[in-house]
Amino acid sequence: MYFPYFISYITVGFAISLVVLIWAIKTGQFKNQQRARFLPLTEELNVSAPKTSRFNRLETYALFLLAIAGLGASAAVLIAALLHGK
Amino acid sequence: MTAAIDDKIQSHATAKGFTLTSACWMVVGTFMGLLGATELMAPDLTENIGWLVFGRIRPVHINIVLFGFVTPGLLGAAFYYVPRLLRTEIYSEKLGVVTVIAWNVALVAVVISLCMGYTQGREYAELIWPIDIMVVIAFALVFINLVMTVKNRQEPVLYVSVWYVLAGVILTATTYSLGNVIWRPNSGALVGIPDAILLWFYGHNVFGLLLTPLAAGVTYYVIPRVCRAPLYSHTLSLVGFWALLVVYTHIGTHHLLQVPVPTWLKVIAIVDSIAMVIPVMAFLINIWFTARGKLGEIHADIGGKFVFTGTIMYFFVSIQGSMMALPDVQRVTHFNNWVVGHAHIGVLGFAGMITLGGIYYVLPYITRKPLYSRFLADLQYWLVLIGMVGFTVVLTIAGLIQGNAWLNGEVVYRILPEIHPYYVTRAALGLMVFVSALIGLFNILATLFFNTREAAS
Numbered sequence: 105m106y107f108p109y110f111i112s113y114i115t116v117g118f119a120i121s122l123v124v125l126i127w128a129i130k131t132g133q134f135k136n137q138q139r140a141r142f143l144p145l146t147e148e149l150n151v152s153a154p155k156t157s158r159f160n161r162l163e164t165y166a167l168f169l170l171a172i173a174g175l176g177a178s179a180a181v182l183i184a185a186l187l188h189g190k
Numbered sequence: 191m192t193a194a195i196d197d198k199i200q201s202h203a204t205a206k207g208f209t210l211t212s213a214c215w216m217v218v219g220t221f222m223g224l225l226g227a228t229e230l231m232a233p234d235l236t237e238n239i240g241w242l243v244f245g246r247i248r249p250v251h252i253n254i255v256l257f258g259f260v261t262p263g264l265l266g267a268a269f270y271y272v273p274r275l276l277r278t279e280i281y282s283e284k285l286g287v288v289t290v291i292a293w294n295v296a297l298v299a300v301v302i303s304l305c306m307g308y309t310q311g312r313e314y315a316e317l318i319w320p321i322d323i324m325v326v327i328a329f330a331l332v333f334i335n336l337v338m339t340v341k342n343r344q345e346p347v348l349y350v351s352v353w354y355v356l357a358g359v360i361l362t363a364t365t366y367s368l369g370n371v372i373w374r375p376n377s378g379a380l381v382g383i384p385d386a387i388l389l390w391f392y393g394h395n396v397f398g399l400l401l402t403p404l405a406a407g408v409t410y411y412v413i414p415r416v417c418r419a420p421l422y423s424h425t426l427s428l429v430g431f432w433a434l435l436v437v438y439t440h441i442g443t444h445h446l447l448q449v450p451v452p453t454w455l456k457v458i459a460i461v462d463s464i465a466m467v468i469p470v471m472a473f474l475i476n477i478w479f480t481a482r483g484k485l486g487e488i489h490a491d492i493g494g495k496f497v498f499t500g501t502i503m504y505f506f507v508s509i510q511g512s513m514m515a516l517p518d519v520q521r522v523t524h525f526n527n528w529v530v531g532h533a534h535i536g537v538l539g540f541a542g543m544i545t546l547g548g549i550y551y552v553l554p555y556i557t558r559k560p561l562y563s564r565f566l567a568d569l570q571y572w573l574v575l576i577g578m579v580g581f582t583v584v585l586t587i588a589g590l591i592q593g594n595a596w597l598n599g600e601v602v603y604r605i606l607p608e609i610h611p612y613y614v615t616r617a618a619l620g621l622m623v624f625v626s627a628l629i630g631l632f633n634i635l636a637t638l639f640f641n642t643r644e645a646a647s
């Protein structure tokens with residue numbers, strides 16, 4: 105007999121979710137969504153944007169190399185499959 | 191607009207405590223991973239050292255990575271952003287610090303007990319009963335602190351990040367209790383198939399109802415801030431939130447497709463695994479549209495860079511996950527290194543990257559000092575990225591070799607030599623990730639304690 109555990113958990117979970125949903129509707133959580141979009145920005149960004157480092161240029165090359173390697177590996181698999189796969 | 195509270199008088203002790211916890215345990219967790227990978231490559235390495243055998247190291251690795259590195263890091267960021275989004279102070283820094291201490295005591299107990307061989311032997315639910323209770327209490331304390339902060343808020347509307355973190359914490363406290371069967375302290379298990387179903391309901395909820403919501407919360411806060419742009423759509427974010435709760439809770443049985451569980455349950459798990467595309471894409475579309483045209487700003491901010499990379503990994507892991515839930519695909523990918531590859535894109539590439547991003551984003555705010563070294567943080571970014579992508583490639587190849595060989599009736603021991611080179615590469619990549627954890631710890635310690643520069647305001 106295991107299902108009483110499962111059923112009671114589902115019931116309790118469902119009930120709590122429903123209560124939270126009703127609370128949210130009542131307190132206007134789903135209203136004024138336009139203002140909500142700005143909530144992370146409502147205070148000053150009081151630390152200056154960090155500077156980029158000398159790593160930046162290297163990074164561009166590295167990303168480029170990674171992409172080429174990835175594409176190269178895919179092309180190699182494709183060519184090998186076409187040549188050898190019968 | 192200005193903040194209603196004075197940032198200068200806040201200690202941010204809880205956020206600092208969780209951040210430091212995460213940085214320290216990342217070193218331990220990745221070291222255990224490296225040790226495990228080395229043992230797979232050289233199985234006799236720790237011969238006769240009982241407490242270091244693979245069977246004990248692996249659960250230490252996964253438990254420490256989940257509850258020592260990722261969760262505390264994401265909570266550290268949450269303890270900074272939740273009060274700010276609600277325009278209030280955290281309910282109790284004292285309670286927060288007590289929670290951090292309790293959390294660390296529990297983590298020490300995790301390592302000692304598992305290394306000594308005290309385990310309940312169920313994946314992700316290995317911890318013995320007393321530690322289970324400590325974990326549940328720790329989550330409950332976090333929840334009380336956050337919910338009281340919500341109660342004291344001056345901002346009436348809860349931003350989506352607040353929804354995510356509250357849900358993540360309380361759902362984990364409950365599903366953890368259930369999945370660890372804490373009402374049966376001795377075994378920590380039900381019997382037979384129902385136990386497997388319950389375990390994987392909980393097991394998948396660790397990713398779906400803990401790591402994913404906490405990481406989504408950080409992302410929804412950091413990306414608009416870094417881009418200095420409003421969220422693309424708050425309505426869409428709430429749709430994604432409720433969809434995640436409805437869909438994720440049903441998919442645990444996709445871990446048991448090749449087990450005699452009821453077929454109707456498998457069907458639900460498979461259908462909802464595909465339906466996961468809805469919450470995943472609701473989240474990603476929202477974030478990517480917010481970031482549209484602002485990639486330069488994201489690149490310039492180290493926190494933003496980690497977080498954004500994490501969202502790309504979330505795309506890959508989720509699409510891959512939906513495919514892996516299809517029985518035809520899983521016939522090849524189940525029970526081999528493919529799944530380990532998937533796990534690392536998820537936990538390291540998605541949740542881990544966002545954890546580091548959250549830490550690096552909030553660190554200058556909670557310490558009021560600039561990051562000690564941007565160069566070291568960049569280096570860590572690249573080590574984690576290359577290590578993680580490398581894991582994915584080698585483990586996927588090894589998994590395909592294993593899966594296809596077993597489908598063809600090949601025996602296990604004949605395949606082992608074939609995958610050995612991949613295990614060696616994997617251990618080398620693991621070394622990179624471990625080194626990155628050391629670099630991160632140094633950078634975070636230096637920012638917290640040795641940095642004498644003041645933040646430019």
Ligand code: HEM
Binds near residue numbers: 401445463467525534
């Ligand atoms: C749409 C989202 C996702 C789906 C449908 C999905 C699907 C799956 C499936 C079917 C498996 C079992 C594979 C097998 O045993 O054959 C699995 C394993 C796993 N997934 Fe995901 N996944 C998703 C997202 C994630 C995320 C976001 C994470 C991490 C944060 C993650 C972490 C893991 C881990 C760690 C395992 C290994 C479990 C084990 O130890 O066996 N997954 N996933």
